[in-house]
Amino acid sequence: MKQFLPTTLKSLWKKPQIGNVVDVYGWIRSLRKSKNVCFAMVSDGTCQQPIQVVATPEQAHLLSYGASVKVQGKLEISKKAALGKQQYELLAEKIDLYGKVNNDYPIQKKNLTTEFLRQYPHLRVRTAKQNDMFRLRSDTLEGLRSFLAKNDFIETNPPLLTSSDCEGAGEVFLVTPHSKENDFAGNSNVSNKDEQKSLFFGTPTFLTVSTQLHLEALALGMSRAYTITPAFRAENSHTSRHLAEFWMLEVEIAFIESLDTLTDVVEDLIKYLIQYLQEKGHYREHWNHVLKQWHRISYTEAMDALKNSSNAWHDPPEWGNDLSSEHERYLTDAYLKGPVFVTDYPASIKPFYMKPSSNNTVAAMDLLVPQVGELVGGSLRKDSITSEEVPKGLEWYSEMLQQANTPHGGFGLGIERLLAFLEGNATNVRETIPFPRSSGSIFA
C-alpha cells in the first residue's frame, strides 16, 4: 500500500526511528511552559500514547491547551526514559498552529464528569477517556468479526425498514416520507399528511427492533449469517442501559440442534473477544475474572435461587414472570458472582418463534452479566409454523419455514451493553456510543 496520508502516532510507535526528523499531527492534551522550555503532550487519537514535544518559548508562545498543531522535529529518546516515564520526545524544529480554541472551549484539562461531557457529544471524543472508549468500540467490532469470519460466518445486511415487528414488544418508530419543501428545520409542528404514509411503501413502515427474522432467511441459504446493525426502540426509558438507537450483533446458524451448542458459541465468542482486545493493547482489571468459568442454570433453577434468598424483593420472584433487574443483579453479582446463562424460559413470556423445550418452556437462553444485566438473548427457532400462527404481515416467514427448513437458532448481542460490561465501573451505555439517542433531546 502506498503512503498517501500523514504519519499517525500509531504507526510512529510501531517503528520509532530515533534521530530522524518527522512530522506529527494532533491536538495538545497538556502544556507546561517555563522560562526556557515548553513541554506539550500531543495526541492524534489513533492510539493511547501521546508524544511529548519539547519546544522553545518562542515556538510555543501561540500554543494553548486543546489546539491542533503540526510539529516537525527530531525524534529522540527522552532523558526521563530511564526513570520509567515517557520513552520518546520530539525536539521541535517547526510548529504550525492549525486551529486555536476559543475561550468558551468546554474540554479543559480537569476532571470533567461523564454527565458534563455528554452535553458536548461533538467534542468529547477529544478527551483521552472517550477516545479510549471509541477505540475499544472499534477493536470490539473487529474482534467480533474476526471470531465470526474464522468460523465461516457470512456478514450480511438485513433491512432496517420493515412492515412487521419481530419481537411484538412495545414501542416502535413509524417512518414516513417527508418533503423538504415543508420547511421543517426548527419547526416542531411538522405537517405530515396521512396519504404520505400509505403512498411510499404501500404499507405502514417501521424501524426494525431486531433483524432476526430476515437474518433467519439468509442463514437458511448461507448456513451461518451475521449482521452488526442498528436497531431502534421507542421506549421512554432513562436507565443507564437503554438507548432509542443502538447497535446489535445478530447471528443465525443453520443445522444447530442443541441449545447448549448455541450457548457454547456465545461464551467462546466473548472470551475470544477479550483475548483479542488484550492482544490489541486494551486492559481492564476485571477481565481476568471474566475469563474464568461461566455458569448455566435453568430459569426454574434461577427462580428457586431467588425464592430461597433472604432478599426483600421489590418484585417477588414468581415462576411465569420475567426476571426483573433486581433479580438479574442478584444472580450475577451476589449468587453466582459472574456471567450466567439462564435457559428454558416459560413459553408464555417469550416470542412466537422459539422452539419448545418442554410442554411449557422454550429452548431460549439469556446471558446475564454483572452490573449490566441482559447482554445476549437467543434461542433455537421453531421447525415449522403455519401462516395462522404468525403475526399479521409475517406470512412470508411461515412460508419460508415450510420450504427446506433446517434446525436453526441464533442470538442477539447489544454492542453498547457489551462495551459497558467490558469497561466495567457501571459505565452508562451513553458513554459507549458517539452520539447517544434516547428520549429527551437531540443536541447534535
Added chain:
Amino acid sequence: MKQFLPTTLKSLWKKPQIGNVVDVYGWIRSLRKSKNVCFAMVSDGTCQQPIQVVATPEQAHLLSYGASVKVQGKLEISKKAALGKQQYELLAEKIDLYGKVNNDYPIQKKNLTTEFLRQYPHLRVRTAKQNDMFRLRSDTLEGLRSFLAKNDFIETNPPLLTSSDCEGAGEVFLVTPHSKENDFAGNSNVSNKDEQKSLFFGTPTFLTVSTQLHLEALALGMSRAYTITPAFRAENSHTSRHLAEFWMLEVEIAFIESLDTLTDVVEDLIKYLIQYLQEKGHYREHWNHVLKQWHRISYTEAMDALKNSSNAWHDPPEWGNDLSSEHERYLTDAYLKGPVFVTDYPASIKPFYMKPSSNNTVAAMDLLVPQVGELVGGSLRKDSITSEEVPKGLEWYSEMLQQANTPHGGFGLGIERLLAFLEGNATNVRETIPFPRSSGSIFA
C-alpha cells in the same frame, strides 16, 4: 477456538481428508436419479463449491431438488477428477432429510430471472447466483475494512436518527414514535398524533441521508474515522441504482490538505479491494481492466469534452449544471473508457460544507464508473464557518469547526453501487442487497 458447530463445506475444502467419514449439511442444488445410483449436488452456502453426494436409490428416494439434508459418508476422490470435473465425492452411508419443499417452491433448477427472484427475497439466497453475490458483499465489507485498519482508521458509528439534513438534498424520512396499542398491522390508516412527534426527541427527527457531519466531529479527535452505515433517501426513484435504504462507507480524514491525496486514497482503496477479493477466490473478467490507469479531469474539462462531442444530448451540457446520467455515461463508457474522477465542481451546485478551490469552484471530487455512474463523492471541508452560514439546527457543526479545527476531508461510497460495479453486466442494485427497499411495496 473450539469446534462447536457442524463442519462447513468451506472448512471441508480447506483440508479434504480423503477416506474419512464426515457429516455434511446443506441444500440440494441438483439431483440426478437413475436405476442404480443417485447423484446429488449439495451446497451449504458457505463457499462456491458444492459437494457431490453418491447415494443408492433407496437412500435417495425421499430427496428432491431444494430439500435440506444431512449426509454422513466417506469422502473420496471422484472418478471424474481425472476428467477435470468435480474432484471429490461423498459416498453416502446415511442421509437425514431435514426439510422437504412444497409443490409451490419457486426456486427451481431452471433459468430464473433476477426480476422473478426479486419477488422472493426470503428464498432467493438459496440460488447459486444470489448466494455468490452475498458472499461477494461479505468479502467486500471485509476488504474495505482491511484497507482502512491497515491505514490506522478507527471504525465508529455516528447516529442514524438526526434532527438535521446534511445534504440539504431532497426527500427524507420522518421518524415518530408509535405505540403498539394502536394495532397497526395491516392497517394503512395509521393514526399518528402531532403531539407524538414533538414529545419523543423534542424536535422533528429524520433518518440520516449521510452521517458525514457527525463523522467529521469524530475525525477531529481520532484523526481517521470511518463507518459502514445505513442511510436513507425518500426519493421516488425507480432506476437500477437507487434504493430508499442503502449502505455507505463514509470516511473522514484530519490533517489532509490536498484533494489529490483524498483521490489517491479512494483509488488505492478500490484497487486494494479488487485484489483482496481475487485472493478470496472471487473473479470477474472486467476487473483486470479496472485495475489499470484511472483518469482525473476537472469538471470544467469534463464540460468541454461533453460540449465537443458529437452526441445529441437530452440535457445539453452547460457549465454550472450538474452532470446528468447521460453525461456520466459518455465520460466513463465512451470518452475515457474507465473510471474517472471529476474534480472542482461549481460551488453553486454543491453543499455548504465544501472548501473553495477557486472563486467559484469547490475542492470536491466524484468518482464515476462505467455502467453505474457516481460511485464516490467527496471533498475537502471548510476550515471555518459561522453559525449564520450553516443550515438551522447545525449550530453545533459551526461551533465544532471553531474549536481546534484542522484541514480535513472525506468521502462517501455507496456499497450497493460498488457491488453493482464489481459484478458488472449492468447489475441492478436490488440484486446486491438481501432485502431491497424502494418505493412501491415491502413484501418481506
